[in-house]
Amino acid sequence: MSKRGYHHGNLRQALVDATLELIAEKGPAGFTMSEAAKLAEVSAAAPYRHFTGREDLIAEVALQGYDLFADLLDYAWNDGQPSVLRAFEAVGRAYLAFARKHPGHYIAMFESGLAPNQTAELAAAVERVNRVMQRAAEALSARLPPEKRPPAAMFSAHVAALSHGIVELYARGKPGARSPFSPDELLETGVGIYLRGLGLIDGDC
Incomplete structure (x- = not known):
């Protein structure tokens, strides 16, 4: 699949990497799970396979x-x-x-x-x-x-x-x-x- 998380073979780490960018840019309260998913190029539901929120x-x-x-x-x-x-x-x-x-x-x-x-x-x-x-x-x-x-x-x-x-x-x-x-x-x-x-x-x- 072309989505970044799956391409890298590690969806969990792809979400962490996306979150690092968002935190540095917007702060820890300035982004949503869906934004992290979008930046990691996965579906909005994908993060919940690994994280509760x-x-x-x-x-x-x-x-x-x-x-x-x-x-x-x-x-x-x-x-x-x-x-x-x-x-x-x-x-x-x-x-x-x-x-x-x-x-x-x-x-x-x-x-x-x-x-x-x-x-x-x-x-x-x-x-x-x-x-x-x-x-x-x-x-x-x-x-x-x-x-x-x-x-x-x-x-x-x-x-x-x-x-x-x-x-x-x-x-x-x-x-x-x-x-x-x-x-x-x-x-x-x-x-x-x-x-x-x-x-x-x-x-x-």
Whole structure:
């Protein structure tokens, strides 16, 4: 058959790919299942063979996004090599790179209102991302005396919040995305201020 989903041999993935385009263009609430079907070049009823509705389809997009995100962060972390600080900086850059390269996934993951524990698979994928971030935070904060170490989950949540804020304000081409500094510079200096506040780096670093 000539329809794109069947031609590719994977209707489910064809619908995910179509949804990624629609989310990036219109947002997670700006399209219908029939639009996803039309873009995938299948009938309006075809999506319901695999997904119960738009939320279920967005959940699959988010799941695939979290898997990609975890792979990228883990690669950037590289077991803390060549140094824990350099690897931590690489994780921050990877966060921004993912948001730029995979806007549809990023929006589905963080801006669709999707509960991270909506399914067991999604919860596991989210936890995998969190483990990479917390592993990096633990390795870096190990330089501090035990009584001065913030909980790794809090440490990584602070950095994730900073990264997400920079993505939203300065890295997405929105009206508020005007700054004399690049998103990468903003993240690097912001994380630097945070680490100095913890006493993990000195003023010359």
